[in-house]
Amino acid sequence: PWNMPELKAYYGYPLSLLFMALVAFGLIAFFKWKKWL
Numbered sequence: 001p002w003n004m005p006e007l008k009a010y011y012g013y014p015l016s017l018l019f020m021a022l023v024a025f026g027l028i029a030f031f032k033w034k035k036w037l
Helices: 012-033
Strands: none
Touching: none
């Protein structure tokens, strides 16, 4: 697991988790806006 590039940056891991959470919430909001959920 030492070839993970996000671990080389100081805030890499929290930023990647935040980015994934934002994508997930964005998709949920989009689907609710389209009334698919």
